[in-house]
Amino acid sequence: MQEQDLLAKITALTKRRGILFQNSEIYGGIGGFFDYGPVGVEMKNNLKRMWWKHMVDDREDVVGIDGSIITHPRVWEASGHVANFNDELVECKKCHKRFRPDLINFAKECPECGGELTVPKKYNLMFKTEIGVVEGEKVDAYLRAEACQTIYLDFQNVVDNSRVKVPFGIAQIGKAFRNEITPGKLLYRSREFEQWDLQFFVHPDEMEKWYEYWKNDRMDFFKKLYRKHENLRLRQHADDELAFYAKVAFDIEYNTPWGWAENEGVHWRGDYDLTQHSKFSGKDLSYRDPHTNEKFVPWIVETSGGVDRTFLYMLFDAYEEEKLANGETRTVLKLHKDIAAYKVAVFPLVSNKEDITNKAREVYLQLKSQMRTMWDDRGNIGKRYRYQDEIGTPKCVTIDYQTLEDGTVTVRDRDTMEQKRVKVEELGEELK
Numbered sequence: 187m188q189e190q191d192l193l194a195k196i197t198a199l200t201k202r203r204g205i206l207f208q209n210s211e212i213y214g215g216i217g218g219f220f221d222y223g224p225v226g227v228e229m230k231n232n233l234k235r236m237w238w239k240h241m242v243d244d245r246e247d248v249v250g251i252d253g254s255i256i257t258h259p260r261v262w263e264a265s266g267h268v269a270n271f272n273d274e275l276v277e278c279k280k281c282h283k284r285f286r287p288d289l290i291n292f293a294k295e296c297p298e299c300g301g302e303l304t305v306p307k308k309y310n311l312m313f314k315t316e317i318g319v320v321e322g323e324k325v326d327a328y329l330r331a332e333a334c335q336t337i338y339l340d341f342q343n344v345v346d347n348s349r350v351k352v353p354f355g356i357a358q359i360g361k362a363f364r365n366e367i368t369p370g371k372l373l374y375r376s377r378e379f380e381q382w383d384l385q386f387f388v389h390p391d392e393m394e395k396w397y398e399y400w401k402n403d404r405m406d407f408f409k410k411l412y413r414k415h416e417n418l419r420l421r422q423h424a425d426d427e428l429a430f431y432a433k434v435a436f437d438i439e440y441n442t443p444w445g446w447a448e449n450e451g452v453h454w455r456g457d458y459d460l461t462q463h464s465k466f467s468g469k470d471l472s473y474r475d476p477h478t479n480e481k482f483v484p485w486i487v488e489t490s491g492g493v494d495r496t497f498l499y500m501l502f503d504a505y506e507e508e509k510l511a512n513g514e515t516r517t518v519l520k521l522h523k524d525i526a527a528y529k530v531a532v533f534p535l536v537s538n539k540e541d542i543t544n545k546a547r548e549v550y551l552q553l554k555s556q557m558r559t560m561w562d563d564r565g566n567i568g569k570r571y572r573y574q575d576e577i578g579t580p581k582c583v584t585i586d587y588q589t590l591e592d593g594t595v596t597v598r599d600r601d602t603m604e605q606k607r608v609k610v611e612e613l614g615e616e617l618k
């Protein structure tokens with residue numbers, strides 16, 4: 187398959203199967219904003235649940251928060267976003283298309299029509315809004331450009347009002363907004379997206395150790411999620427890419443149809459963020475160790491990834507087209523089973539036989555109480571399999587004439603397409 191085709195095919199599949207919709211499509215759409223459809227929202231919730239389980243539930247040293255999107259405007263001065271969160275933009279004088287110079291290799295000519303490009307101009311990527319309703323009393327504010335800032339804002343509250351001790355982490359999944367100059371490639375670069383962040387607070391002497399730990403742990407997470415590990419790598423930032431406070435930084439990258447691209451950053455933030463917020467707020471954000479009584483500003487290891495970007499890479503990873511013996515091609519999403527929107531689909535072989543429908547409803551209701559189950563009695567069995575393959579449902583169960591005789595059903599596997607007969611009483615165990 188041509189690599190560029192993969193993005194087009196996934197774009198078509200996600201729309202066809204209710205995974206993703208262009209936001210405001212009936213008005214012609216709006217660049218960089220997407221809606222998750224009935225299947226997509228389940229997959230996305232499962233993805234976030236998988237992250238939360240890995241980062242919070244399965245650990246004893248990480249707690250979560252859910253911070254608000256609008257914060258005090260000074261936050262973005264302290265973080266450096268007001269002064270520095272800029273991208274450059276050039277415009278073609280002929281076709282008026284706009285580009286980020288770094289994404290077109292700093293070309294002098296328009297990559298679309300060959301026209302002359304303007305000199306680069308800087309734009310701040312934060313979305314501005316206003317708090318208050320009375321003219322003259324309104325205050326400018328920003329939609330958060332990165333979700334992690336709320337974690338620094340809540341650091342002291344978490345230390346004072348929960349049972350954590352350094353080393354510990356605060357995790358959050360939440361929306362971020364960036365007025366990207368060139369949104370595109372489906373969810374890859376959008377203007378409204380979700381991030382999953384961990385800020386892990388450590389004693390400065392232990393920074394090296396924890397940085398290594400999180401680099402490996404985050405790779406383990408993605409190895410669990412993706413099937414094709416050859417498309418996953420850690421890339422160390424070159425010196426000129428590093429933030430001035432960072433001793434080292436790594437990106438976890440995925441090999442997309444357009445080459446290696448960032449999936450998540452593992453950042454050495456040192457004491458930069460707490461010190462900055464301490465300076466701007468006037469509040470002491472240091473920590474006193476309850477055992478040694480030592481007072482220090484904790485250093486931070488950050489892991490910051492995009493939920494939607496991971497969602498897209500996960501689709502690249504799962505998508506397969508397979509030639510069947512009858513010459514047809516089937517499209518299948520070989521998703522991690524925990525991510526699939528439905529774990530099983532139940533079909534009556536025919537929809538006009540009351541005995542079969544009744545038995546199938548019985549099986550459906552039994553499974554539904556244990557796992558997410560879809561009922562489908564539309565079209566023929568072949569079409570139903572095709573639909574379930576394309577949304578990545580791991581198993582399909584068909585109730586047929588034989589079921590009425592011997593109480594067995596057909597269980598069909600998404601990946602191998604193998605079918606076997608299983609007793610209804612053993613279905614729950616079989617599908618576990």
Ligand code: ATP
Nearest residue numbers: 366373374375376379448449450451490491492495
């Ligand atoms: P990029 O260089 O790709 O724009 P970034 O280095 O600006 O990303 P960070 O600020 O480190 O990204 O944000 C952490 C994560 O948030 C990224 O690894 C990415 O997965 C996600 N992310 C950032 N910007 C976007 C966006 N516009 N759309 C979707 N996801 C994004």
